[in-house]
Amino acid sequence: MNSLGEALRRAGSDIIERIFASLPSLLGAMLLLVAGWLIARVLRALTVRAVLLVETLTSRIGKPSPGEPVRMRRASIVIGEIVFWAAMLIFVTAATHVLELTSFTDWLARLVGYLPTLAAGVLIVVAGYVVSRFLADLVLAASPRMDSAQRALLAKVVQVTILTGAILVGADQIGIRITFLAIFVAAIGGVVAGGVALAVGLGARDYIANLIGAHYLRQAFAVGQTIRTGGHQGRILEITATSVVLETAEGRVTLPGRVYNDQPIVVLGGANRG
Structure with missing residues (x-):
């Protein structure tokens, strides 16, 4: 009986010693998580503001559609959440390292190491979206002689083609192999580029004719x-x-x-x- 009580006391003593020995690591991990949470919230807010700022700048260049501000607001929230959890993932990885959870830390470290590649792919897609909107507005402004429905359709085709190309490039950056689809989109993009050049040429034809005619009028x-x-x-x-x-x-x-x-x-x- 005495030996059983002694064994229980030793086990309890060992558990208490281990708890006290791991307290610094636990406190350090908790501090890392709290700091990561605060920093992630700040990064999320900055990301939302940056996306909305880009939307404001692009809307000054071209004419936004009626529902565009609402869509951009939703997109900014989604991108902000992605940034928030990416930052939290980094601090969770650091916390597991402090707690010496080796297997879990190695897995998270590989995931965190992939984040820059993922971020580059996302940035390519966002840049493609901005450029596609700008060129779509340019097509609308450069083809006044075309029917309004035709201009809107051509502008939409240009925007979708460029955005699709950006998505393909972003996916390739991330590591998704889509060679066949990329070739197909490149062919479609070439056709669309020819159509855009034709539309711009038709829209500028009258202006150039008037410019040349006025030049000779001044001479004659x-x-x-x-x-x-x-x-x-x-x-x-x-x-x-x-x-x-x-x-x-x-x-x-x-x-x-x-x-x-x-x-x-x-x-x-x-x-x-x-």
């Missing part, structure tokens, strides 16, 4: 001359970079510069050129 005619062209007759008041302004009996008329190439111009009188 002078302010003060009276001319008749395109059903209008009047005195030249001004020749701008892309147009000519006439003072007619009905009032001021602005004709596009391309009238120099498209219509015959009759000089009726006034100042001589030169």
Whole structure:
């Protein structure tokens, strides 16, 4: 009986000694977790603000869709949560190292070592989203002669194609092998790029024609001359970079510069050129 009591006392004493011996490690791990929690909250708040700042800057460049601010707010919250738990993972790894949980620490260390690669992939996708929005707005602005529905469709195709390419590049950065899909998207992207170039060319054609025509109007005619062209007759008041302004009996008329190439111009009188 005495030997049993002695064994129980020794076991209890060993347990108490082990608890006291591990108290510094436990306290250190708890302090690391508390510090990590605070730092992770700060990083989450900064991330949300950074994402919303990017949204504000891009909305100043282009015209945002009606639901875009709400979507970006949700996206900022999701990205903020990802940053929060990534930071917590780092501090949990440090805490397990302090507690000398070797197997668990090694597994978490490998996971933490993968975080920079994962972050690079996410940044590529975010940058692709920003660029896709900018180019979509550029397509909308550069093709005024197209139907509004066609412009919107072309802009959406451009945005989706660029964003898909960014997702593929980000996935490759993370380590996901998608070679066949990347080749397919690259082919589609080439077709879309040709369509965008065609749309921009059609939108700029009239502007260039007016620019060239106005240049030759300035060489051939002078302010003060009276001319008749395109059903209008009047005195030249001004020749701008892309147009000519006439003072007619009905009032001021602005004709596009391309009238120099498209219509015959009759000089009726006034100042001589030169």
